[in-house]
Amino acid sequence: MARTKQYKEEDVIQKAMNLFWRNGFEATSVRMLEKEMGINQFSIYSSFGNKHGVFVESIKAYKSELNSIRNILKNSNNGLVGIKQFFYDFLEFTKENEEGKGCLVCNTVSELGNKAEPDLMVELMKFTEELRSLFINNLKQDKNRSQEIVEKQANYLTTSMLGLSLGSRIQNESELEDYIEMIFNPSLRV
Amino acid sequence: MARTKQYKEEDVIQKAMNLFWRNGFEATSVRMLEKEMGINQFSIYSSFGNKHGVFVESIKAYKSELNSIRNILKNSNNGLVGIKQFFYDFLEFTKENEEGKGCLVCNTVSELGNKAEPDLMVELMKFTEELRSLFINNLKQDKNRSQEIVEKQANYLTTSMLGLSLGSRIQNESELEDYIEMIFNPSLRV
DNA sequence: TGCTTATCTAAGCAAACGCTTAGTTTAATA
DNA sequence: TATTAAACTAAGCGTTTGCTTAGATAAGCA
Numbered sequence: 177m178a179r180t181k182q183y184k185e186e187d188v189i190q191k192a193m194n195l196f197w198r199n200g201f202e203a204t205s206v207r208m209l210e211k212e213m214g215i216n217q218f219s220i221y222s223s224f225g226n227k228h229g230v231f232v233e234s235i236k237a238y239k240s241e242l243n244s245i246r247n248i249l250k251n252s253n254n255g256l257v258g259i260k261q262f263f264y265d266f267l268e269f270t271k272e273n274e275e276g277k278g279c280l281v282c283n284t285v286s287e288l289g290n291k292a293e294p295d296l297m298v299e300l301m302k303f304t305e306e307l308r309s310l311f312i313n314n315l316k317q318d319k320n321r322s323q324e325i326v327e328k329q330a331n332y333l334t335t336s337m338l339g340l341s342l343g344s345r346i347q348n349e350s351e352l353e354d355y356i357e358m359i360f361n362p363s364l365r366v
Numbered sequence: 367m368a369r370t371k372q373y374k375e376e377d378v379i380q381k382a383m384n385l386f387w388r389n390g391f392e393a394t395s396v397r398m399l400e401k402e403m404g405i406n407q408f409s410i411y412s413s414f415g416n417k418h419g420v421f422v423e424s425i426k427a428y429k430s431e432l433n434s435i436r437n438i439l440k441n442s443n444n445g446l447v448g449i450k451q452f453f454y455d456f457l458e459f460t461k462e463n464e465e466g467k468g469c470l471v472c473n474t475v476s477e478l479g480n481k482a483e484p485d486l487m488v489e490l491m492k493f494t495e496e497l498r499s500l501f502i503n504n505l506k507q508d509k510n511r512s513q514e515i516v517e518k519q520a521n522y523l524t525t526s527m528l529g530l531s532l533g534s535r536i537q538n539e540s541e542l543e544d545y546i547e548m549i550f551n552p553s554l555r556v
Numbered sequence: 557t558g559c560t561t562a563t564c565t566a567a568g569c570a571a572a573c574g575c576t577t578a579g580t581t582t583a584a585t586a
Numbered sequence: 587t588a589t590t591a592a593a594c595t596a597a598g599c600g601t602t603t604g605c606t607t608a609g610a611t612a613a614g615c616a
Binding site for chain 2: 560561562563564565566
Protein backbone atom coordinates (compact mmCIF):
# COMPACT_ATOMS: atom_id res chain seq x y z
CA MET A 177 0.00 0.00 0.00
CA ALA A 178 2.73 2.43 -0.93
CA ARG A 179 4.49 3.92 -3.87
CA THR A 180 7.20 1.86 -5.58
CA LYS A 181 10.78 2.97 -6.31
CA GLN A 182 11.24 4.57 -9.71
CA TYR A 183 14.82 3.31 -10.00
CA LYS A 184 16.86 0.18 -9.41
CA GLU A 185 19.63 0.73 -6.90
CA GLU A 186 22.13 -1.30 -8.94
CA ASP A 187 21.43 0.91 -11.97
CA VAL A 188 22.04 4.20 -10.19
CA ILE A 189 25.12 2.82 -8.41
CA GLN A 190 26.58 1.92 -11.77
CA LYS A 191 26.28 5.56 -12.79
CA ALA A 192 27.65 6.79 -9.47
CA MET A 193 30.63 4.48 -9.85
CA ASN A 194 31.51 5.93 -13.23
CA LEU A 195 31.40 9.44 -11.81
CA PHE A 196 33.62 8.52 -8.85
CA TRP A 197 35.94 6.72 -11.23
CA ARG A 198 36.39 9.82 -13.35
CA ASN A 199 36.60 12.39 -10.52
CA GLY A 200 37.59 10.69 -7.30
CA PHE A 201 35.69 10.78 -4.00
CA GLU A 202 36.17 14.34 -2.74
CA ALA A 203 35.80 16.01 -6.12
CA THR A 204 32.44 14.32 -6.67
CA SER A 205 29.70 16.31 -4.94
CA VAL A 206 26.26 15.04 -3.96
CA ARG A 207 24.78 17.53 -6.45
CA MET A 208 26.86 15.90 -9.21
CA LEU A 209 25.75 12.46 -8.06
CA GLU A 210 22.14 13.65 -8.15
CA LYS A 211 22.48 14.64 -11.81
CA GLU A 212 24.42 11.57 -12.92
CA MET A 213 22.32 9.04 -11.00
CA GLY A 214 19.14 10.74 -12.19
CA ILE A 215 17.52 10.70 -8.77
CA ASN A 216 16.95 13.28 -6.03
CA GLN A 217 19.16 13.71 -2.99
CA PHE A 218 16.37 12.37 -0.83
CA SER A 219 16.44 9.11 -2.76
CA ILE A 220 20.22 8.91 -2.58
CA TYR A 221 20.21 9.31 1.17
CA SER A 222 17.27 6.98 1.75
CA SER A 223 18.89 4.25 -0.35
CA PHE A 224 22.53 4.58 0.72
CA GLY A 225 22.61 6.59 3.95
CA ASN A 226 25.25 9.12 2.96
CA LYS A 227 27.83 9.97 0.33
CA HIS A 228 30.26 7.50 1.86
CA GLY A 229 27.61 4.78 1.55
CA VAL A 230 27.21 5.51 -2.14
CA PHE A 231 30.95 5.25 -2.54
CA VAL A 232 31.30 1.91 -0.76
CA GLU A 233 28.57 0.45 -2.98
CA SER A 234 30.33 1.93 -5.99
CA ILE A 235 33.55 0.16 -5.03
CA LYS A 236 31.65 -3.11 -4.77
CA ALA A 237 30.09 -2.50 -8.18
CA TYR A 238 33.54 -1.76 -9.57
CA LYS A 239 34.86 -5.04 -8.28
CA SER A 240 32.06 -7.02 -9.85
CA GLU A 241 32.52 -5.14 -13.11
CA LEU A 242 36.17 -6.12 -12.98
CA ASN A 243 35.06 -9.74 -12.62
CA SER A 244 34.80 -9.99 -16.39
CA ILE A 245 38.58 -9.81 -16.78
CA ARG A 246 39.30 -11.30 -13.36
CA ASN A 247 37.49 -14.48 -14.37
CA ILE A 248 39.56 -14.78 -17.51
CA LEU A 249 42.64 -14.84 -15.30
CA LYS A 250 40.96 -17.14 -12.79
CA ASN A 251 40.03 -19.66 -15.46
CA SER A 252 43.35 -19.54 -17.24
CA ASN A 253 45.83 -22.33 -16.64
CA ASN A 254 48.78 -21.09 -18.60
CA GLY A 255 50.77 -19.41 -15.84
CA LEU A 256 52.57 -16.21 -16.79
CA VAL A 257 50.82 -15.98 -20.14
CA GLY A 258 47.50 -15.58 -18.36
CA ILE A 259 48.88 -12.91 -16.04
CA LYS A 260 50.31 -10.97 -18.94
CA GLN A 261 46.94 -11.17 -20.68
CA PHE A 262 45.34 -9.79 -17.52
CA PHE A 263 47.65 -6.77 -17.63
CA TYR A 264 46.55 -6.05 -21.20
CA ASP A 265 42.90 -6.73 -20.38
CA PHE A 266 43.19 -4.28 -17.50
CA LEU A 267 44.52 -1.56 -19.80
CA GLU A 268 41.54 -2.03 -22.09
CA PHE A 269 39.21 -2.10 -19.08
CA THR A 270 40.36 1.29 -17.78
CA LYS A 271 40.29 3.00 -21.15
CA GLU A 272 37.72 5.73 -21.78
CA ASN A 273 37.79 7.89 -24.90
CA GLU A 274 41.39 6.91 -25.64
CA GLU A 275 42.39 8.01 -22.14
CA GLY A 276 42.97 5.77 -19.15
CA LYS A 277 41.22 6.49 -15.89
CA GLY A 278 43.20 4.01 -13.85
CA CYS A 279 41.88 1.49 -11.37
CA LEU A 280 39.15 2.93 -9.12
CA VAL A 281 40.51 1.06 -6.11
CA CYS A 282 44.08 2.25 -6.76
CA ASN A 283 42.87 5.80 -7.32
CA THR A 284 40.99 5.66 -4.03
CA VAL A 285 43.99 4.32 -2.12
CA SER A 286 46.02 7.16 -3.58
CA GLU A 287 43.42 9.79 -2.71
CA LEU A 288 42.40 8.70 0.78
CA GLY A 289 45.41 6.65 1.88
CA ASN A 290 45.13 5.57 5.48
CA LYS A 291 42.38 8.03 6.34
CA ALA A 292 39.75 5.91 4.57
CA GLU A 293 36.90 4.72 6.79
CA PRO A 294 37.42 1.19 8.17
CA ASP A 295 34.62 -0.44 6.14
CA LEU A 296 35.95 1.13 2.97
CA MET A 297 39.50 0.13 3.85
CA VAL A 298 38.35 -3.48 4.19
CA GLU A 299 37.01 -3.43 0.63
CA LEU A 300 40.20 -1.88 -0.72
CA MET A 301 42.44 -4.40 1.03
CA LYS A 302 40.33 -7.37 -0.05
CA PHE A 303 40.78 -6.23 -3.63
CA THR A 304 44.58 -6.24 -3.41
CA GLU A 305 44.65 -9.58 -1.60
CA GLU A 306 42.38 -11.27 -4.12
CA LEU A 307 44.53 -10.03 -6.97
CA ARG A 308 47.68 -11.24 -5.27
CA SER A 309 46.24 -14.68 -4.70
CA LEU A 310 45.20 -14.95 -8.34
CA PHE A 311 48.77 -14.14 -9.32
CA ILE A 312 50.03 -16.80 -6.91
CA ASN A 313 47.70 -19.38 -8.44
CA ASN A 314 48.98 -18.76 -11.93
CA LEU A 315 52.61 -18.56 -10.86
CA LYS A 316 52.27 -22.02 -9.32
CA GLN A 317 51.10 -23.40 -12.66
CA ASP A 318 54.65 -23.06 -13.93
CA LYS A 319 56.16 -25.83 -11.84
CA ASN A 320 59.76 -24.71 -11.55
CA ARG A 321 59.25 -22.01 -8.91
CA SER A 322 59.91 -22.34 -5.19
CA GLN A 323 57.26 -21.09 -2.78
CA GLU A 324 59.60 -18.25 -1.75
CA ILE A 325 60.05 -17.08 -5.33
CA VAL A 326 56.31 -17.32 -5.96
CA GLU A 327 55.66 -14.97 -3.02
CA LYS A 328 58.27 -12.46 -4.14
CA GLN A 329 57.04 -12.50 -7.69
CA ALA A 330 53.42 -12.09 -6.59
CA ASN A 331 54.45 -9.02 -4.58
CA TYR A 332 56.29 -7.72 -7.59
CA LEU A 333 53.31 -8.19 -9.88
CA THR A 334 50.92 -6.58 -7.40
CA THR A 335 53.03 -3.45 -7.09
CA SER A 336 53.51 -3.47 -10.86
CA MET A 337 49.73 -3.31 -11.23
CA LEU A 338 49.75 -0.12 -9.15
CA GLY A 339 52.26 1.31 -11.61
CA LEU A 340 50.14 0.25 -14.55
CA SER A 341 47.07 1.85 -12.99
CA LEU A 342 48.73 5.22 -12.49
CA GLY A 343 50.63 4.89 -15.75
CA SER A 344 47.41 4.31 -17.68
CA ARG A 345 46.33 7.82 -16.74
CA ILE A 346 49.36 9.73 -17.98
CA GLN A 347 51.26 7.59 -20.44
CA ASN A 348 50.55 6.75 -24.03
CA GLU A 349 49.73 3.34 -25.40
CA SER A 350 53.21 2.52 -26.63
CA GLU A 351 54.86 3.43 -23.34
CA LEU A 352 52.40 1.21 -21.52
CA GLU A 353 53.00 -1.62 -23.95
CA ASP A 354 56.75 -1.26 -23.39
CA TYR A 355 56.08 -1.46 -19.69
CA ILE A 356 54.08 -4.70 -19.88
CA GLU A 357 56.45 -6.33 -22.35
CA MET A 358 59.37 -5.44 -20.14
CA ILE A 359 57.73 -7.07 -17.13
CA PHE A 360 57.13 -10.36 -18.91
CA ASN A 361 59.99 -10.59 -21.39
CA PRO A 362 63.23 -11.58 -19.61
CA SER A 363 65.41 -10.84 -22.62
CA LEU A 364 64.42 -7.17 -22.51
CA ARG A 365 64.96 -6.67 -18.80
CA VAL A 366 67.19 -4.14 -17.15
CA MET B 367 59.35 53.56 4.76
CA ALA B 368 57.07 50.58 5.37
CA ARG B 369 56.70 47.51 7.48
CA THR B 370 58.83 44.47 6.57
CA LYS B 371 57.60 40.88 6.08
CA GLN B 372 57.65 38.77 9.21
CA TYR B 373 58.31 35.57 7.26
CA LYS B 374 60.44 34.19 4.47
CA GLU B 375 58.38 32.86 1.58
CA GLU B 376 60.65 29.84 1.10
CA ASP B 377 60.16 28.92 4.77
CA VAL B 378 56.38 28.98 4.70
CA ILE B 379 56.26 27.17 1.35
CA GLN B 380 58.31 24.38 2.86
CA LYS B 381 55.60 23.95 5.50
CA ALA B 382 52.80 24.21 2.93
CA MET B 383 54.50 21.54 0.83
CA ASN B 384 54.55 19.10 3.72
CA LEU B 385 50.86 19.66 4.34
CA PHE B 386 49.98 19.13 0.67
CA TRP B 387 52.21 16.07 0.63
CA ARG B 388 50.33 14.50 3.53
CA ASN B 389 46.79 15.48 2.49
CA GLY B 390 46.69 16.21 -1.23
CA PHE B 391 45.48 19.41 -2.87
CA GLU B 392 41.71 19.37 -2.37
CA ALA B 393 41.80 18.02 1.18
CA THR B 394 44.12 20.84 2.26
CA SER B 395 42.07 23.93 3.08
CA VAL B 396 43.34 27.49 3.24
CA ARG B 397 42.55 27.47 6.98
CA MET B 398 44.84 24.48 7.41
CA LEU B 399 47.53 26.20 5.37
CA GLU B 400 47.15 29.28 7.57
CA LYS B 401 47.86 27.23 10.69
CA GLU B 402 50.69 25.17 9.23
CA MET B 403 52.44 28.07 7.50
CA GLY B 404 52.04 30.22 10.61
CA ILE B 405 50.81 33.24 8.65
CA ASN B 406 47.45 34.87 8.01
CA GLN B 407 45.31 34.30 4.93
CA PHE B 408 46.02 37.85 3.86
CA SER B 409 49.74 37.10 3.78
CA ILE B 410 49.18 33.85 1.90
CA TYR B 411 47.17 35.59 -0.81
CA SER B 412 49.45 38.60 -1.05
CA SER B 413 52.50 36.36 -1.45
CA PHE B 414 51.12 33.63 -3.69
CA GLY B 415 47.90 34.92 -5.23
CA ASN B 416 45.66 31.99 -4.45
CA LYS B 417 45.64 28.42 -3.16
CA HIS B 418 46.73 27.15 -6.55
CA GLY B 419 49.72 29.49 -6.43
CA VAL B 420 50.77 28.08 -3.08
CA PHE B 421 50.52 24.61 -4.56
CA VAL B 422 52.62 25.33 -7.63
CA GLU B 423 55.35 26.80 -5.42
CA SER B 424 55.08 23.73 -3.19
CA ILE B 425 55.65 21.45 -6.17
CA LYS B 426 58.75 23.46 -7.08
CA ALA B 427 59.98 23.20 -3.49
CA TYR B 428 59.34 19.47 -3.59
CA LYS B 429 61.44 19.09 -6.70
CA SER B 430 64.37 20.95 -5.20
CA GLU B 431 64.07 18.91 -2.03
CA LEU B 432 64.25 15.80 -4.19
CA ASN B 433 67.48 17.16 -5.65
CA SER B 434 69.41 15.63 -2.78
CA ILE B 435 68.77 12.11 -4.06
CA ARG B 436 68.45 13.15 -7.68
CA ASN B 437 72.01 14.48 -7.61
CA ILE B 438 73.30 11.19 -6.25
CA LEU B 439 71.83 9.52 -9.33
CA LYS B 440 73.06 12.30 -11.60
CA ASN B 441 76.63 12.03 -10.31
CA SER B 442 76.73 8.25 -10.37
CA ASN B 443 78.50 6.50 -13.23
CA ASN B 444 77.74 2.90 -12.41
CA GLY B 445 74.69 2.35 -14.62
CA LEU B 446 71.96 0.16 -13.17
CA VAL B 447 73.56 0.11 -9.73
CA GLY B 448 73.01 3.83 -9.47
CA ILE B 449 69.38 3.57 -10.60
CA LYS B 450 68.68 0.83 -8.08
CA GLN B 451 70.22 2.99 -5.37
CA PHE B 452 67.89 5.80 -6.44
CA PHE B 453 64.87 3.55 -5.95
CA TYR B 454 66.01 2.80 -2.40
CA ASP B 455 66.88 6.44 -1.75
CA PHE B 456 63.40 7.40 -2.93
CA LEU B 457 61.78 4.97 -0.47
CA GLU B 458 63.74 6.56 2.37
CA PHE B 459 62.87 10.02 1.06
CA THR B 460 59.12 9.42 1.15
CA LYS B 461 59.10 7.79 4.58
CA GLU B 462 57.42 9.58 7.46
CA ASN B 463 56.87 7.93 10.83
CA GLU B 464 57.43 4.46 9.36
CA GLU B 465 54.75 5.18 6.76
CA GLY B 466 55.32 6.20 3.16
CA LYS B 467 53.57 9.23 1.78
CA GLY B 468 54.50 8.60 -1.82
CA CYS B 469 55.85 11.09 -4.32
CA LEU B 470 54.07 14.45 -4.17
CA VAL B 471 54.15 14.76 -7.95
CA CYS B 472 52.76 11.25 -8.47
CA ASN B 473 50.09 11.83 -5.83
CA THR B 474 49.09 15.03 -7.61
CA VAL B 475 48.89 13.36 -11.00
CA SER B 476 46.69 10.72 -9.44
CA GLU B 477 44.44 13.26 -7.73
CA LEU B 478 44.05 15.85 -10.48
CA GLY B 479 44.85 13.82 -13.59
CA ASN B 480 44.27 15.83 -16.75
CA LYS B 481 42.19 18.51 -15.05
CA ALA B 482 45.29 20.11 -13.52
CA GLU B 483 45.84 23.74 -14.54
CA PRO B 484 48.27 24.14 -17.46
CA ASP B 485 51.08 25.77 -15.46
CA LEU B 486 50.87 23.01 -12.88
CA MET B 487 50.75 20.34 -15.58
CA VAL B 488 53.99 21.74 -17.03
CA GLU B 489 55.74 21.25 -13.69
CA LEU B 490 54.40 17.72 -13.34
CA MET B 491 55.48 16.72 -16.83
CA LYS B 492 58.93 18.25 -16.47
CA PHE B 493 59.41 16.11 -13.40
CA THR B 494 58.66 12.86 -15.25
CA GLU B 495 60.79 13.86 -18.23
CA GLU B 496 63.79 14.77 -16.08
CA LEU B 497 63.59 11.47 -14.27
CA ARG B 498 63.36 9.56 -17.53
CA SER B 499 66.39 11.31 -18.95
CA LEU B 500 68.42 10.52 -15.85
CA PHE B 501 67.51 6.87 -16.28
CA ILE B 502 68.58 7.03 -19.91
CA ASN B 503 71.94 8.54 -18.93
CA ASN B 504 72.70 5.73 -16.54
CA LEU B 505 71.42 3.01 -18.86
CA LYS B 506 73.85 4.25 -21.50
CA GLN B 507 76.74 3.80 -19.07
CA ASP B 508 76.39 0.04 -19.49
CA LYS B 509 77.64 -0.15 -23.06
CA ASN B 510 75.89 -3.25 -24.35
CA ARG B 511 72.44 -1.71 -24.87
CA SER B 512 70.97 -0.54 -28.16
CA GLN B 513 69.27 2.86 -28.27
CA GLU B 514 65.92 1.11 -28.74
CA ILE B 515 66.36 -1.03 -25.66
CA VAL B 516 67.52 1.99 -23.66
CA GLU B 517 64.28 3.80 -24.51
CA LYS B 518 62.09 0.84 -23.64
CA GLN B 519 63.90 0.26 -20.38
CA ALA B 520 63.69 3.93 -19.45
CA ASN B 521 59.94 3.80 -19.99
CA TYR B 522 59.78 0.69 -17.88
CA LEU B 523 61.74 2.27 -15.03
CA THR B 524 59.65 5.44 -15.13
CA THR B 525 56.38 3.55 -14.81
CA SER B 526 57.96 1.36 -12.16
CA MET B 527 58.66 4.51 -10.14
CA LEU B 528 54.92 5.27 -10.24
CA GLY B 529 54.30 1.82 -8.78
CA LEU B 530 56.91 2.38 -6.10
CA SER B 531 55.34 5.71 -5.19
CA LEU B 532 51.86 4.29 -4.73
CA GLY B 533 53.25 1.10 -3.20
CA SER B 534 55.19 3.07 -0.59
CA ARG B 535 51.86 4.25 0.81
CA ILE B 536 50.20 0.90 1.32
CA GLN B 537 52.83 -1.82 1.36
CA ASN B 538 55.29 -2.82 4.04
CA GLU B 539 59.03 -2.53 3.84
CA SER B 540 59.69 -6.12 2.87
CA GLU B 541 57.13 -6.09 0.04
CA LEU B 542 58.73 -2.93 -1.31
CA GLU B 543 62.18 -4.45 -1.04
CA ASP B 544 60.95 -7.52 -2.94
CA TYR B 545 59.64 -5.18 -5.60
CA ILE B 546 62.91 -3.32 -6.07
CA GLU B 547 65.03 -6.46 -5.98
CA MET B 548 62.76 -8.06 -8.54
CA ILE B 549 63.17 -5.11 -10.90
CA PHE B 550 66.95 -5.22 -10.81
CA ASN B 551 67.72 -8.91 -10.27
CA PRO B 552 67.26 -10.86 -13.53
CA SER B 553 67.54 -14.23 -11.82
CA LEU B 554 64.42 -13.54 -9.73
CA ARG B 555 62.26 -12.31 -12.58
CA VAL B 556 58.93 -13.61 -13.66
C1' DT C 557 59.93 62.24 16.79
C1' DG C 558 56.31 62.09 13.37
C1' DC C 559 54.87 60.72 8.86
C1' DT C 560 54.21 57.26 5.40
C1' DT C 561 53.06 52.88 3.67
C1' DA C 562 53.45 48.00 3.48
C1' DT C 563 52.13 44.17 6.57
C1' DC C 564 49.41 42.51 9.88
C1' DT C 565 44.64 41.02 12.26
C1' DA C 566 40.11 39.61 12.08
C1' DA C 567 35.66 40.00 10.50
C1' DG C 568 32.91 38.84 6.70
C1' DC C 569 31.63 37.81 1.70
C1' DA C 570 29.13 34.64 -1.72
C1' DA C 571 29.10 30.02 -3.16
C1' DA C 572 29.30 25.15 -2.46
C1' DC C 573 29.40 21.47 0.73
C1' DG C 574 26.79 17.21 3.01
C1' DC C 575 22.52 16.46 4.70
C1' DT C 576 17.42 17.19 6.42
C1' DT C 577 12.70 18.06 6.33
C1' DA C 578 8.05 19.76 5.23
C1' DG C 579 4.82 18.90 1.97
C1' DT C 580 3.09 16.59 -2.53
C1' DT C 581 2.45 12.59 -5.48
C1' DT C 582 1.48 7.90 -6.54
C1' DA C 583 0.80 3.02 -6.44
C1' DA C 584 -0.82 -1.01 -3.90
C1' DT C 585 -4.26 -2.59 -0.64
C1' DA C 586 -8.87 -2.82 1.67
C1' DT D 587 -13.02 3.79 -5.06
C1' DA D 588 -11.07 5.49 -0.63
C1' DT D 589 -7.21 4.82 2.34
C1' DT D 590 -2.49 4.51 3.43
C1' DA D 591 2.34 4.88 3.47
C1' DA D 592 6.48 4.85 0.91
C1' DA D 593 8.73 7.62 -2.74
C1' DC D 594 8.98 11.80 -4.61
C1' DT D 595 10.06 17.32 -5.00
C1' DA D 596 12.21 21.27 -3.57
C1' DA D 597 13.39 24.49 -0.24
C1' DG D 598 16.56 25.22 3.26
C1' DC D 599 19.51 23.84 7.34
C1' DG D 600 24.30 24.79 9.41
C1' DT D 601 29.11 24.48 8.09
C1' DT D 602 33.05 25.00 5.31
C1' DT D 603 35.08 26.51 1.15
C1' DG D 604 38.34 30.07 -1.34
C1' DC D 605 38.92 34.71 -1.14
C1' DT D 606 38.33 39.95 0.21
C1' DT D 607 38.47 44.01 2.85
C1' DA D 608 38.33 47.56 6.56
C1' DG D 609 41.07 48.94 10.12
C1' DA D 610 45.18 48.32 13.52
C1' DT D 611 50.23 47.91 13.72
C1' DA D 612 54.93 48.73 12.97
C1' DA D 613 59.29 49.60 10.44
C1' DG D 614 62.09 52.99 7.62
C1' DC D 615 62.98 57.76 6.42
C1' DA D 616 62.65 62.88 6.95
